[in-house]
Amino acid sequence: MPRRRKVITGKQPPLEVDLTDPQYYFNREISWLEFNNRVLHEAFDPRTPLLERLKFMAIFSSNLDEYFMVRVAALKEQVAANVARRSVDGHTAQEQLGMISQRLRPLVAQQHRHFEQALRPQLATKGVYLLDYIDLNQEQRTYLQQYFDEQIFPVLTPLAIDPGHPFPYISNLSLNMAVVIQDPANGEELFARVKVPKILPRFLPLPEHLRLQQKDVPAAWTAVPLEQVIAHNLESLFPGMRIQEYYPFRITRDGDLEVAEDEADDLMLAIEQELRKRRFGGSIVRLEVHASMPELVRDMLRQEMELGETDVYEVEGLLCLSDLFALNGLPLPELKDPPWRSTLPSRLRRSMEVDRGSLDVEEDLFAVIRKQDLMLHHPYDSFSNTVQRFLTQAAHDPDVLAIKTTLYRTSGDSPIVDALIAAAENGKQVSVLVELKARFDEENNINWARKLESVGVHVVYGLVGLKTHTKVMLIVRREEGRIRRYVHIGTGNYNPKTARLYTDIGLLSCREDLGADLTDLFNYLTGYSRQQSYRKLLxxxxxxxxxxxxxxxxxxxxxxxxxxxxxxxxxxxxxxxxxxxxxxxxxxxxxxxxxxxxxxxxxxxxxxxxxxxxxxxxxxxxxxxxxxxxxxxxxxxxxxxxxxxxxxxxxxxxxxxxxxxxxxxxxxxxxxxxxxxxxxxxxxxxxxxxxxxxxxxxxxxxxxxxxxxxxxxxxxxxx
Structure with a gap:
């Protein structure tokens, strides 16, 4: 493919332009940060309902966690390995890390400032109070003291750090407190770490009679951050000691998996081993600290974690704003987007009585597809009443002989998997390609693979060196003495939950060339094939x-x-x-x-x-x-x-x-x-x-x- 082309601009002579010149490209890492900035903007936009703004705050933080676990971690590995390769826009890995730090810090500061100075006060005007412990009255403190003694204290494990107690392992994305203690017996200053347990709610709600009340504003919810409740009861963890200071901090570890597939006898076992490494061993790539943490404590943490100064992100206010997802569950519909109920495509309705709200649904999806291809647009079109029903009907149809599909991501209580299991139990030939390497869904997919295998489904794990990302389904059916193949080809995963949140397109068809192509594709995925041409599919x-x-x-x-x-x-x-x-x-x-x-x-x-x-x-x-x-x-x-x-x-x-x-x-x-x-x-x-x-x-x-x-x-x- 030619990469140079003569360009004429105005009356200038022809210019020889190298279209691969780095000046013609944006850096992908910075481009991703710009995308996340657009996500954050939804939290700033007053046209967005208030609790939805909190949701976008949480999405911004959750996105950043994954970004550091994957993209930043990969760049740091390149630096450590002295990789000289430059990005398409001409930058080394070290330069890109510097660019990320420079672009990201003001975004994080802007996020936290907006949450503290704008969103929290706006929530209060709606009767939703996220209070700091120091602002509680005595009755509220007494309640939380009792809650701490009964529910929190038994779960906590303080870890001393001294020559006899080495620096403890800090788990990925965990919220912790660095506690500085003084021994009154000798005046010695000591250091300890307390992990904020994830098994407890991040924001502890107060009972209705203790909610903060404002005139003309009914109190809908009042809560206190869990780490603040722990911080104000640290004496119980260190009896006889003086609590000098406490500072929250949080770390992010390398979360990508490295599986040598060509050397792994059992891919599932190899990925399970890597999952344990992710949970317990990935190198630390980011340290988030509260702005009040002094340099001495910050440097001690940074040195123990082998981090540079640019790996430390200072936060004013609460750490881990991804936990704001919890507030989206509050029963306050007036502060959320109006509920959306996906509709049924018109071709799947035989009749509808609008006044009585009843819907007469076309039962035989195969008959609908035989008449004409059917396009689905989720979440505007229902996933459960189309794709999910297509598979469920096939699982129980005595004329269906075989079902083949790919699973990249699916929900934890997946009706898709239930339908595949039912199909196998009904004697169908069921083949499923479960992509074990779907990032951050590996463990979930391993569980599904084992469950499917246990009922006789043919489960394969994809091709060496390739992730199977395609979203396809093939139904083989006997009709009047002949075989007809029905297909679903889509842009999104077979996941009923994300189908309500993601916009995706799907095609249901029984065109012979598509059925033949999917047959060839599944043979390529499950057997030995060097298929190099397809009738229709790309x-x-x-x-x-x-x-x-x-x-x-x-x-x-x-x-x-x-x-x-x-x-x-x-x-x-x-x-x-x-x-x-x-x-x-x-x-x-x-x-x-x-x-x-x-x-x-x-x-x-x-x-x-x-x-x-x-x-x-x-x-x-x-x-x-x-x-x-x-x-x-x-x-x-x-x-x-x-x-x-x-x-x-x-x-x-x-x-x-x-x-x-x-x-x-x-x-x-x-x-x-x-x-x-x-x-x-x-x-x-x-x-x-x-x-x-x-x-x-x-x-x-x-x-x-x-x-x-x-x-x-x-x-x-x-x-």
Whole structure:
């Protein structure tokens, strides 16, 4: 693929431009931090209901935990190994760590300042009080003293640190207190660590009669941080000693797994061993401390943990704001988004009596699919009444012979797994590829794999060196003496819980070529196969990259020949350099390109002579934008695809992914309409600027606010 192209800008002579030059790329780590900044902005936006703002605060913190466990840990490993490789934007691992620290510190300070100075007071005006222990009255303190003695004290284990007691192991993401103690017998200053137990609520609620009451504001909830209750009762842990000082701190460890698959006789056993290492042994990559912690204590912790000064993050206020997720469970619907109940696609309804609220549902999903392909758009369309019912019907249908599916992530009480078990117990041939390497779901998937194997399901764990990320299901059914194959191909996991929170697209079909392709794909996944061609599917790492590049180059050729050319692509991340070069070339040829990229985007839009025809937006809202949709104009013979793959090197080269063309014209038009609605969003859309910053769209004067997610919810209800 040529990487240089003559560019003519104005009347200047042709310039030789190297499209791989680092100046044309954003750093992926900083781009991810910009995404998390957009998440944090939802916590600042007064248009977001109050408890939802707390939820976004929690998501921001939870995202950061994973970021340090994976991305920062990987960069630190590169530094330790003296890896000289530079990122696509030209930076070493050490330089990137410095960039992360510089960008992240003001964000963290901004988050905590907003929580303490804005959100906590706003919560109080609604009767929700998160109090500090020092602000309690005597009656409240007496209650918490008794609660401490009965419920907390027996759980705590103070750990001394001295020559006879080495520095204790600190578990990942645990909240702790560094306690400075004085022995009155000799005046010696001692040090101890107390872990705040996770088995107790982070915020201890007070009984109704002790809630803080304000005039005209009914007290809905009053609570105190658990660590403050422990801190004010430390004398019980160290009787006869003087408590001098106490300071909360928290650590983050390397959480990625390193499994040498080609050397592992038993992949499940190897991953279980690595999970134990994650829990008990990953190197520390971040130390969070309260701003009041003095340098002496901070340096002692830092040295014991072998951390540099840039690895320490100072926090004003409460540590671990991810625990704010708990407040979203308060029974205060007026402070939350209106509840959303997914609807049933119109083709699955035989009749509906609106006044009486009854719904006559089409029972035979196979009959519906035989008539025409069916597109599902979650969470607007119900997952449980479509995908889940599709599998459940197959599990109990006497004409179904076999079920094959992939499981990347699923819920802890998964009805999907229950249906697969029922199918096996009903005598079906059931094959499931459980991806044991799904990050942070490894343990859950091991448990599911064992449960499935115990009832006779054929369970496989994927291919050596590849994660199986595709979301596909194949149902083999006998109908009137012939075999018919039904398929589901989607962009999201078979997880009923996330299907209510993530936007995803799914296709239900019985097209023969798709059924044959999925048969070949499952043979590739479960047996020995070097399948290199598929009838319809674009499969990574086989043909997906080449096919996507050829589709982009085709639009470039059309534009070069004077025809209208357009690409619209929606994905979670755009990182792969070859795909970015192809998009730059397409822009130079005159292709109009709109990219809807939720998270990381390393492409720099609107560069004169390079990407002036490329616009990039990100949508962050109530639902997590997770669907992948790809549109190519193709001189009016439009082609639309959906699938599981982002344009990242890992997805294109190191994962098994499946992208499917949409052959049904009506569904293709529906997908184009969805893309159009997303591109018109002026409520939750952010425009990526040439310098890497994002600017949130606001309605122009006289223009109504258009939230794409709100519009899609309204459209689903109006069916």
């Amino acid at each position: 499969v990574a790492p086989v043909n997906l990259r080449d096919r996507m590049l050829s589709l982009i180059h085709r639009e470039s050729e059309h534009a070069s020949n004077g025809h209208h050319a357009r690409i619209v692509a929606k994905m979670n991340a755009l990182v792969d350099p070859a795909m970015i070069v192809a998009l730059y070339q397409a822009s130079q040829a005159g292709v109009q390109i709109d990219l809807i990229v939720r998270g990381m985007c390393c492409l720099r839009p609107q560069l004169p002579g390079i990407s002036e025809n490329i616009r990039v937006i990100s949508i962050v809202g109530r639902f997590l934008e997770h669907s992948r949709i790809f549109y190519f104009h193709n001189q009016g013979k439009e082609e639309v695809f959906i699938g599981s793959a982002d344009w990242m090197t890992r997805n294109l080269d190191r994962r098994v992914e499946a992208v499917v063309p949409i052959d049904d014209p009506a569904i293709a038009k529906d997908l184009e309409e969805i893309l159009g609605i997303l591109l018109a969003d002026n409520r939750q859309a952010w425009d990526l600027q040439t310098d890497g910053h994002y600017i949130q769209r606001r309605p122009a004067t006289g223009v109504s606010e258009q939230s794409s997610q709100r519009m899609l919810m309204d459209m689903a209800q109006q069916q």
